[in-house]
Amino acid sequence: MSSSRLGLRLAVCLLNISEARRKYIVENVAKAALLEKNASAGLQDTEIDDLLRCAHMLFSKRLHTIPSIFLHIGQKHPEVSVLNVFSDQGYNRSVITIAASVAELGNSVLAACLEAFQSIDMEVQEGIHPCLGAVDLIPIYPLSGVGVEECGAVARSIGASPYVMNCNVTIDSQDLALGKEIASAIRGSNVNGLRGVQTMAFPHEGKIEIACNVESFEDQEVTETSEGSQYMAYSVLGDHFYYVSPHYIEAQVKKLASGQGIGIKGRALIGFTPQECKNCAEYAIKEGIGEFWKIRRGIFM
Numbered sequence: 328m329s330s331s332r333l334g335l336r337l338a339v340c341l342l343n344i345s346e347a348r349r350k351y352i353v354e355n356v357a358k359a360a361l362l363e364k365n366a367s368a369g370l371q372d373t374e375i376d377d378l379l380r381c382a383h384m385l386f387s388k389r390l391h392t393i394p395s396i397f398l399h400i401g402q403k404h405p406e407v408s409v410l411n412v413f414s415d416q417g418y419n420r421s422v423i424t425i426a427a428s429v430a431e432l433g434n435s436v437l438a439a440c441l442e443a444f445q446s447i448d449m450e451v452q453e454g455i456h457p458c459l460g461a462v463d464l465i466p467i468y469p470l471s472g473v474g475v476e477e478c479g480a481v482a483r484s485i486g487a488s489p490y491v492m493n494c495n496v497t498i499d500s501q502d503l504a505l506g507k508e509i510a511s512a513i514r515g516s517n518v519n520g521l522r523g524v525q526t527m528a529f530p531h532e533g534k535i536e537i538a539c540n541v542e543s544f545e546d547q548e549v550t551e552t553s554e555g556s557q558y559m560a561y562s563v564l565g566d567h568f569y570y571v572s573p574h575y576i577e578a579q580v581k582k583l584a585s586g587q588g589i590g591i592k593g594r595a596l597i598g599f600t601p602q603e604c605k606n607c608a609e610y611a612i613k614e615g616i617g618e619f620w621k622i623r624r625g626i627f628m
Contacts, residue, residue, distance in 0.1 A: 335471065335609065336473045337426060337427070337429065337472060337612065338478050339424060339425065339427075339470050341424055342422070345447055346447045347415050347418065347420055352446045353414055353423070355442055356421075356446065359441070360425045360436065360438055406430075407617060410619050413597050423439065426470065428612070429481055436485075440462045468487065468601075469564075471608075474566070491543065493539070498537065500584070501534065501535060502589075505587060506528030506535035514526045522571060523570060525540040534592055537580055539576055541570050542570065543570045559571075
């Protein structure tokens, strides 16, 4: 059953936090997203703007007291689900996938951010991946029944765009310079790079990982979209979006690495493709499963 038939207008946040080694902290942040903030219900636009400014100050530790509006935590909200929790020990970084009705997502994300701020001490945090603070990224993407513009209105200064996927490929080498060369070759901003792909190379578990952010884009000239082709497609509110296939990214990295006599160790997709995220969100919200990440391996694999 489609989300439109369910009457759902869904968006998702891939919340990036600077903690992975203490599982209980990561899970507490995920669970905080499921709790409705009674105090923020019915706020006016100016009050929400003030709330967001406070949140940003909290994340950067420029505010040392917690506003009372953050302190009233209610019951679990029926239109919010945490679909996935991905933690990387080496990077000391976790990505928490929070899906919700567009009307509720902002409050859920703010609740999770506050928990992260209260729990993660950046003065002692260590990890390979660069970060801005306890809460590093808060991107919001439309899934169904809602467009980028409306997500942007919810996100305000946080940021909204078509879906961005994370796909990492590990090469069988410890040569960081080689990793950076491969990352540069496939980067979308470079000549002959992969469109919409942003890349960096990091040492990771004794090898080099090519970390890719895979952005969605609109292009009427893209025609071939299948698992084996360069591009995959999905639609939101009748708008068609495309992104480079994870299989194609892996193949390009493998080709470049093999030219240097190096193999690859594998590919990791952080979370979901856009369609997988939509399917999981619809199921979780329809069934009222808040902690979906704990059971999803038995459902959508």
